[in-house]
Amino acid sequence: MSRKMKLYVFDHKGAPDMPREARVCTGAPFDPTDIIPIPCMSFLIDHPDKGLILYDTGWSKSERHHRPWSIPEDMNVISRLAQLGHKPEDIKTLIMSHLHHDHSGYVEHFNNAEITVSDREFTGVAKLYALGMLQPHGGLYIGSDVQSWYDAKLNWKLLGDDEETVSIADGVELLHFGPGHSFGILCLVAHLPEHGTVVIAGDVIYCRENIGPPAYPPMVVYDLDGYKLAVDRLLGYVNKHKATIWYGHDTEQFDTLIKSTEGCYE
Ligand SMILES: [Zn+2]
Numbered sequence: 001m002s003r004k005m006k007l008y009v010f011d012h013k014g015a016p017d018m019p020r021e022a023r024v025c026t027g028a029p030f031d032p033t034d035i036i037p038i039p040c041m042s043f044l045i046d047h048p049d050k051g052l053i054l055y056d057t058g059w060s061k062s063e064r065h066h067r068p069w070s071i072p073e074d075m076n077v078i079s080r081l082a083q084l085g086h087k088p089e090d091i092k093t094l095i096m097s098h099l100h101h102d103h104s105g106y107v108e109h110f111n112n113a114e115i116t117v118s119d120r121e122f123t124g125v126a127k128l129y130a131l132g133m134l135q136p137h138g139g140l141y142i143g144s145d146v147q148s149w150y151d152a153k154l155n156w157k158l159l160g161d162d163e164e165t166v167s168i169a170d171g172v173e174l175l176h177f178g179p180g181h182s183f184g185i186l187c188l189v190a191h192l193p194e195h196g197t198v199v200i201a202g203d204v205i206y207c208r209e210n211i212g213p214p215a216y217p218p219m220v221v222y223d224l225d226g227y228k229l230a231v232d233r234l235l236g237y238v239n240k241h242k243a244t245i246w247y248g249h250d251t252e253q254f255d256t257l258i259k260s261t262e263g264c265y266e
Contacts, residue, residue: 003048004048004193004194004266005045005046005047005048005171005172005190005192005193005266006045006046006264006265006266007043007044007045007190007192007195007198007264007265007266008043008044008045008046008084008260008264008265009041009043009257009258009259009260009264009265010041010042010043010044010058010077010080010259010260011039011040011041011075011080011254011259011260011261012040012041012042012058012059012071012075012076012077012080013040013059013071013072013075014037014038014039014040014251014254015037015038015040015067015069015102016035016037016069017035017037017068017069018035018036018037018038018249019031019032019034019035019036020034020035020036021034021219022218022219022220023036023038023206023207023209023210023218023219023249024206024207024209024210024216024218025216025217025218025219026216027216036251037251038206038207038249038251039249039250039251039254040058040059040102040249041056041058041254042054042055042056042057042058042077042080042103043055043056043188043200044080044081044084044086044260045169045172045190046264047169047170047171047172049169049170050093050168050169050170050172051090051092051093052086052090052091052092052093053093053094053095053168053169053172054077054081054091054093054094054095054110054113055094055095055097055188055200055202056095056096056097056103056104056202057077057094057096057103057104057105057106057107057110058076058077058080058102058103058105058106059071059076059101059102059105060101060102060104060105060106060142060145061076061105061106061145064101064105064137064142064144064145064148065101065105065137065138065142065145066137066138076105076106077105077106078106078109080260083260083261084260088106088109088110088112089111089112090112091110091112091113092112092113092114093113093114093116093168094107094110094113094114094115094116095115095116095117095168095174095186095188096115096116096117096121096186097185097186097187097188097200097202097203097248098117098118098121098181098182098183098184098185098186098202098203099117099121099122099125099141099182100140100141100182100203100220101139101140101141101142101145103202103203104145105145107145107148107149107152107154108145108148108149108151108152108154109152110154111152111153111154111155113154113155114155114157115154115155115156115157116156116157116158116159116166116174116186117156117157117158117159117184117186118158118159118176118177118178118183118184118185118186119158119159119160119161119184120161120178120179120183120184121182121183121184121185122156122158123158123183124182124183124184125141125146125183126146128141129141129143129146129147134146140182140220159174159176159184159186161176161178163176164176171190171191171192171193172188172189172190172191173188173189174186174187174188174189175187175189175199175233175234175237177204177226177230177233177234178223178226178229178230179222179223179226180204180221180222180223180226180227180228180229180230180231181203181204181218181220181221181222181227181230182203182220182222183222185202185203185204185230186202187199187200187201187202187204187234188200188202189237189241189243190265192265192266193266194265194266195244195265195266196242196243196244197241197242197243197244198243198244198245198246198265199234199237199238199241199243199244199245199246200246201234201245201246201247201248202248203248203249204230204231204234204248205231205234205245205247205248206218206247206248206249206250207247207248207249207250207251207252207253208247208250208252208253210231210247211231211235215231
């Protein structure tokens with residue numbers, strides 16, 4: 001019997017300190033005490049032909065990002081892989097949705113992988129780094145993370161604007177979006193034989209509430225017009241393919257997902 005593609009959800013622990021207005025920007029007065037915890041995830045596909053495909057790598061390391069709360073050792077991406085019997089060097093295909101610190105921790109451990117990222121995202125971050133505009137231990141992009149990626153001499157593959165849809169393996173593709181939430185984002189699509197098509201939004205849409213109606217963007221938006229175009233294109237794809245969308249940081253939806261310690265999607 002031929003093997004089926006499996007999709008695992010890695011839980012990297014939610015951030016306990018995200019103000020509600022930062023996730024869904026309604027224009028209400030900013031209240032830093034009105035907090036909703038938000039999940040942080042990455043995803044692993046075990047593909048019968050292509051092998052392991054990792055999409056994102058979760059939080060930046062605690063020593064790199066000085067946050068006021070900690071992440072248990074058994075919840076980082078290295079531990080999540082180990083819990084399934086894998087090592088970072090087993091990963092030959094790594095896809096980065098974008099390079100914000102809650103999606104790109106530990107990337108320097110994946111020096112056996114071809115690491116695919118939007119050219120705009122990579123170049124935008126490299127420019128900020130080269131100009132000395134990244135904080136070493138804070139901000140959306142972490143300077144000490146970027147330094148570690150350069151030191152590790154990683155194998156990056158940059159997707160240009162003309163590559164809007166990219167096939168990764170049979171039943172797995174990327175949707176490439178230009179400037180919006182960040183400089184450039186990649187969504188992962190998995191056409192699962194039993195569960196159907198899943199579109200992992202990778203922060204093109206944070207959560208259900210951003211769609212509305214009425215629609216509200218998150219606070220972190222690099223290009224608002226591009227953000228709206230990306231949301232429209234993504235929702236168009238989801239409707240056309242009768243797909244399920246997994247939002248980047250939706251607390252309610254996250255609670256319903258099967259985590260890698262419990263099982264997988266096929
Ligand atoms: Zn982000």
